[in-house]
Amino acid sequence: MIEVQGVTKRYGDHTAIERVTFSVAKGEVLAFLGPNGAGKTSTMRILACYMPATEGTARVAGFDCFEQPLEVKRRIGYLPENPPLYQELTVTEYLTFVGRIKGMNAGELRSGLARVLERLALGSVRRRLIANLSRGYQQRVGLAQALLNDPPVLILDEPTLGLDPKQIIEIRELIKSLAGSHTVILSTHILPEATAVCQRVVIIHAGRIVAEDTPEQLSSRLRRSEKISVVVKTPPPDLADRFRALPGVLNVFASTETGGFLLECDLGRDLREELARFVVGNGWGLLELKTVSMTLEDVFLLLTQHEEGMEPREDGAEEARQETAPTQEPSST
Amino acid sequence: MTPVQAIIAKELRTAFVSPIVYVVGAVFLLIYGFLAYLYVVNAGSQAVRLMQLQGAAPQLNLNELVFRPTFYSMAIILMLVLPILTMRVFAEERKLRTFELLMTCPIRMNEVIIGKFLALLFLYLGMLALTGIVPLILATYSSFDWNPVLTGYLGLVLMGALFLATGVLASAMTENQVVAAFLSFGFLLLVWLLGLLGSVLGDTPVGNTIAYLSFIDHYDRLVRGLVDSKDLIYYLSGIVLMLFFAHRVLDSQRWK
Ligand SMILES: Nc1ncnc2c1ncn2[C@@H]1O[C@H](COP(=O)(O)OP(=O)(O)OP(=O)(O)O)[C@@H](O)[C@H]1O
Ligand SMILES: [Mg+2]
Numbered sequence: 001m002i003e004v005q006g007v008t009k010r011y012g013d014h015t016a017i018e019r020v021t022f023s024v025a026k027g028e029v030l031a032f033l034g035p036n037g038a039g040k041t042s043t044m045r046i047l048a049c050y051m052p053a054t055e056g057t058a059r060v061a062g063f064d065c066f067e068q069p070l071e072v073k074r075r076i077g078y079l080p081e082n083p084p085l086y087q088e089l090t091v092t093e094y095l096t097f098v099g100r101i102k103g104m105n106a107g108e109l110r111s112g113l114a115r116v117l118e119r120l121a122l123g124s125v126r127r128r129l130i131a132n133l134s135r136g137y138q139q140r141v142g143l144a145q146a147l148l149n150d151p152p153v154l155i156l157d158e159p160t161l162g163l164d165p166k167q168i169i170e171i172r173e174l175i176k177s178l179a180g181s182h183t184v185i186l187s188t189h190i191l192p193e194a195t196a197v198c199q200r201v202v203i204i205h206a207g208r209i210v211a212e213d214t215p216e217q218l219s220s221r222l223r224r225s226e227k228i229s230v231v232v233k234t235p236p237p238d239l240a241d242r243f244r245a246l247p248g249v250l251n252v253f254a255s256t257e258t259g260g261f262l263l264e265c266d267l268g269r270d271l272r273e274e275l276a277r278f279v280v281g282n283g284w285g286l287l288e289l290k291t292v293s294m295t296l297e298d299v300f301l302l303l304t305q306h307e308e309g310m311e312p313r314e315d316g317a318e319e320a321r322q323e324t325a326p327t328q329e330p331s332s333t
Numbered sequence: 334m335t336p337v338q339a340i341i342a343k344e345l346r347t348a349f350v351s352p353i354v355y356v357v358g359a360v361f362l363l364i365y366g367f368l369a370y371l372y373v374v375n376a377g378s379q380a381v382r383l384m385q386l387q388g389a390a391p392q393l394n395l396n397e398l399v400f401r402p403t404f405y406s407m408a409i410i411l412m413l414v415l416p417i418l419t420m421r422v423f424a425e426e427r428k429l430r431t432f433e434l435l436m437t438c439p440i441r442m443n444e445v446i447i448g449k450f451l452a453l454l455f456l457y458l459g460m461l462a463l464t465g466i467v468p469l470i471l472a473t474y475s476s477f478d479w480n481p482v483l484t485g486y487l488g489l490v491l492m493g494a495l496f497l498a499t500g501v502l503a504s505a506m507t508e509n510q511v512v513a514a515f516l517s518f519g520f521l522l523l524v525w526l527l528g529l530l531g532s533v534l535g536d537t538p539v540g541n542t543i544a545y546l547s548f549i550d551h552y553d554r555l556v557r558g559l560v561d562s563k564d565l566i567y568y569l570s571g572i573v574l575m576l577f578f579a580h581r582v583l584d585s586q587r588w589k
Binding site: 087101 | 334336338339340342343346347350351429431432433434435436437438439440441587588
């Protein structure tokens with residue numbers, strides 16, 4: 001339903017997204033996940049025909065976003081990052097206006113209006129000026145606008161932004177209920193959101209797609225090894241190498257100032273007992289020993305945080321260190 | 334309701350919520366009324382003077398003493414007032430990102446531009462209609478030639494529409510309403526001065542060309558009661574050109 005082929009978008013000489021390729025099948029809900037400035041909004045704007053791509057092609061429902069924008073626009077509901085609201089209008093006036101410029105006739109408009117007011121719980125505020133609504137209600141009016149004519153494709157840029165927890169759950173339920181009959185692409189930088197509502201996640205970072213899979217597959221695919229965090233009170237300077245020499249240890253990340261180590265071990269092998277014996281036997285003082293499980297959150301951080309000149313794996317170590325840091329005093333040499 | 338009608342309805346609805354229309358309308362009518370009063374009083378004092386000289390009640394030419402100077406002053410008032418009316422039309426949509434909604438709905442850019450222009454034109458025609466009180470009142474007290482008054486109003490409609498189209502273009506060029514107002518005002522003033530330059534150069538090919546480009550000469554003929562298709566074509570093509578440029582400007586901004 002949505003096909004993005006090698007799309008690049010440059011603002012002047014700043015490249016916002018580079019050769020992005022992905023597709024969304026009919027009835028699928030796809031999350032576009034990435035940190036701030038990753039290029040989510042840029043991609044969605046191209047799909048919604050708000051701006052053309054610098055290179056590459058984007059197609060929605062078989063129509064090219066650049067060649068046949070009108071055909072694409074007829075089939076999409078788009079929620080921009082900032083809900084596009086006219087502050088001087090009431091909710092009903094606003095939605096009526098949107099329905100009319102979407103070409104709905106009076107009957108369609110009436111039923112569409114009743115449906116979105118009900119589904120987004122806007123009935124109580126429908127006569128109020130949008131300017132006087134709270135941020136969360138404004139977001140819901142924005143969503144109502146996108147859903148008004150029940151389009152087959154929905155492009156939602158951070159749909160739950162500014163909502164309270166109860167509303168977040170309700171909107172997620174709403175999006176889930178759209179799956180099957182609608183094709184949905186939504187952007188978010190909140191990971192649980194992606195896992196809660198989507199069948200597939202595309203992780204974008206610095207304008208490039210770094211991973212694409214189902215939420216479960218993503219976390220398991222990246223967990224190629226068990227990770228154990230060890231904190232030692234008085235580590236010898238060569239402890240990292242000594243750990244590495246142990247059978248079953250694949251890789252060691254050390255942090256000398258905290259005495260923390262992150263060990264990558266063979267999958268399916270629990271080395272904790274051996275490690276404990278090793279450290280205690282040598283009298284270095286074992287402060288902490290635990291397995292570190294990688295949540296999807298860690299995977300996401302791992303994939304998207306290697307910008308500051310760090311290797312992705314060191315970030316894992318960084319994470320583990322932060323977790324254990326409060327439990328021990330510095331013991332740097 | 335067609336998309337263009339929807340745009341017009343929304344524009345009028347939002348216009349009457351904001352204070353701009355009321356302020357602009359009030360100031361416009363106040364200045365107009367004041368000027369008309371001034372010229373009427375002036376005509377009255379001339380009548381008194383003539384009566385003292387000739388001893389008999391003179392036949393005053395209201396067309397020359399009241400309407401023509403009022404129409405000329407109006408050109409300048411419109412130059413000041415209409416940019417305020419037009420400044421928000423696209424600048425605000427872009428600033429508040431509602432433009433993103435318009436551009437992603439199945440409505441064509443030219444439908445948006447025409448809808449917005451027509452809404453502005455309706456507002457302006459409404460203001461103009463209110464000024465019609467002045468000739469109606471004068472008609473009850475004395476007689477004058479309605480012909481140049483009506484063609485003068487035609488000139489006001491056409492020239493005002495051209496100013497509005499210029500304002501739409503200016504508003505499309507920036508997100509800042511003050512900049513938009515100043516852009517259209519500056520441009521109109523420049524074109525007006527161009528007309529003065531044309532008349533200074535006189536009846537030379539260059540002078541005539543420059544004078545043709547300015548809106549003043551065309552308006553002048555209409556105020557004097559002359560309806561020439563050449564002048565109508567000037568205004569209509571000017572309006573179309575400005576709106577066309579607005580279309581291009583809005584289109585090109587998406588490429589940035
Ligand atoms: N109009 C613009 N002009 C110049 N640069 C832009 C423009 N819009 C976006 N960018 C840049 O493009 C990059 C991607 O921006 P984009 O808004 O797509 O990110 P995002 O993933 O939506 O981020 P966020 O989570 O903060 O919404 C950023 O570096 C941003 O600074
Ligand atoms: Mg964004």
